[in-house]
């Protein structure tokens with residue numbers, strides 16, 4: 001978590017620099033330019049936060065229990081480290097993020113699935 005915090009603070013520092021630059025204005029003159037830049041840099045931070053937060057949860061953005069498509073029984077998510085995973089895209093209000101989604105395993109059928 002300390003490493004994650006340090007990375008966030010580093011990204012936040014770069015966002016600050018992209019807003020203010022060395023001269024405190026960074027060639028942003030109109031309100032629209034200021035708004036565009038502020039939204040751009042904070043949207044990036046928001047996407048990073050969401051992606052990192054999802055990465056800590058092996059089931060991805062949906063924590064809904066998935067049912068096995070074969071037997072209908074409950075499936076289990078394996079730990080992010082041992083599970084097979086695939087990259088998914090997710091559209092957020094702040095733009096598209098990518099995250100790794102772990103497979104779920106049905107303990108009865110012994111098959112793995114990537115729930116929708």
Ligand SMILES: [Zn+2]
Pocket residue numbers: 068069070071072073106107108109110
């Ligand atoms: Zn099953």
